[in-house]
Amino acid sequence: MRCPILNYLPVPPSGKTGWPWTEESPQLLNIMSNSRPWPKISIVTPSYNQGQFIEETIRSVLLQGYPNLEYIIIDGNSTDNSIEIIKKYQKYLTCFITEADRGPSDAIRKGWNKATGEIVAYLNSDDAYTPGALACVSQAFAQDAKSIAICGNEFTIDKEGFILSKSDIKVVNYLTLLKCNWVSQPATFIYKSSLDSVGGMNQEIKYTFDLELLLRIARFGSIKCIPERLAVTRWHDNTITFTQRSKIADELVRIFEATITDYPLKLTKKEKWQMLCRINQIAMGSYLIQKNFLGSLRYAMRALYYTSSLMEKVKSILYYARVCYGTGKFYFGKLFSNTQTLSHKRILDKNTNKPIHWSRFFNNPVKSPKVKL
Numbered sequence: 001m002r003c004p005i006l007n008y009l010p011v012p013p014s015g016k017t018g019w020p021w022t023e024e025s026p027q028l029l030n031i032m033s034n035s036r037p038w039p040k041i042s043i044v045t046p047s048y049n050q051g052q053f054i055e056e057t058i059r060s061v062l063l064q065g066y067p068n069l070e071y072i073i074i075d076g077n078s079t080d081n082s083i084e085i086i087k088k089y090q091k092y093l094t095c096f097i098t099e100a101d102r103g104p105s106d107a108i109r110k111g112w113n114k115a116t117g118e119i120v121a122y123l124n125s126d127d128a129y130t131p132g133a134l135a136c137v138s139q140a141f142a143q144d145a146k147s148i149a150i151c152g153n154e155f156t157i158d159k160e161g162f163i164l165s166k167s168d169i170k171v172v173n174y175l176t177l178l179k180c181n182w183v184s185q186p187a188t189f190i191y192k193s194s195l196d197s198v199g200g201m202n203q204e205i206k207y208t209f210d211l212e213l214l215l216r217i218a219r220f221g222s223i224k225c226i227p228e229r230l231a232v233t234r235w236h237d238n239t240i241t242f243t244q245r246s247k248i249a250d251e252l253v254r255i256f257e258a259t260i261t262d263y264p265l266k267l268t269k270k271e272k273w274q275m276l277c278r279i280n281q282i283a284m285g286s287y288l289i290q291k292n293f294l295g296s297l298r299y300a301m302r303a304l305y306y307t308s309s310l311m312e313k314v315k316s317i318l319y320y321a322r323v324c325y326g327t328g329k330f331y332f333g334k335l336f337s338n339t340q341t342l343s344h345k346r347i348l349d350k351n352t353n354k355p356i357h358w359s360r361f362f363n364n365p366v367k368s369p370k371v372k373l
Helices: 054-062 082-088 104-114 133-143 174-178 192-197 209-218 245-262 269-289 293-306 310-324 329-335
Strands: 041-047 069-075 095-098 119-122 147-157 163-166 188-191 222-234
Touching (some): 054 082, 133 147, 133 222, 147 209, 174 245, 188 192, 192 209, 209 222, 245 269, 245 293
Parallel strands (some): 041 119, 069 095
Antiparallel strands (some): 119 188, 147 188
């Protein structure tokens, strides 16, 4: 399917302007600069009760101007207005299913099983793509035949859509992932053949399935990181990341311990212990944010066990004590950037000193990822 033009889509809600409401990506030619057809990209959106955000998600996919798109939405029987919104755009979807499921990983698995594209990805129903993102991904794959996955950068936005932060990831591989240098999930695209070869999504992983999948993929091929910001990730109080922090922390530690044990790298014991110390510190921080001091103490002791030097052990103890008493909370985010909180401040425009809304940031087409045709 070729992406529809802006005028074909339903009129946006009152007051919505900029990308992807009143702006669209340029329509691409049917062939790339190498005279080959654009590869089919299959996007799956798992949906459940995100009616306040999902229309923005859908439009950011459909208005890519991409000539070979397959868009699949799997809804878990939403009880809000999500289904009503999805049906407004159903004629432009390859597949729309609404039925009970076992969570987002189950919905993504269903969608990917139906996907016929050469390249696959999933986009949560509260996230969105930036203009020209799909074209940028296809060009990146075409320029590097050895890569089995592409990871771009992202903006993090708040509930209202104002930019909080931006990622700047330059290298992605198995080792960087184990060092907790994680990537943007919505800005990650995978060859379908590679996805199938590693067994697809692990249904036993309930929260960190994207990281676990990428760790498996990284063992079997090259992941290319590109500088373009392909997507936005929305942080708000109802995301799984914030409502299930302790369960996510438990799962992360289990995955890392199993990965380092089952797939040994050419690392020293000290290097492996540094990785295990780091992931236990992150788990400790997640429990502390939820004010679960007993759980955090458990991971603090584990982190302490994996800390190699006496000086580092003393630092770990002092740090934990400061956080528990509230005196070190200001430094918490800086010391452990992977345990993000909702206290992020909005990025301000240097000229106006006002927060930047992501839809306005891109409404100048020149700022879209450039594609040579």
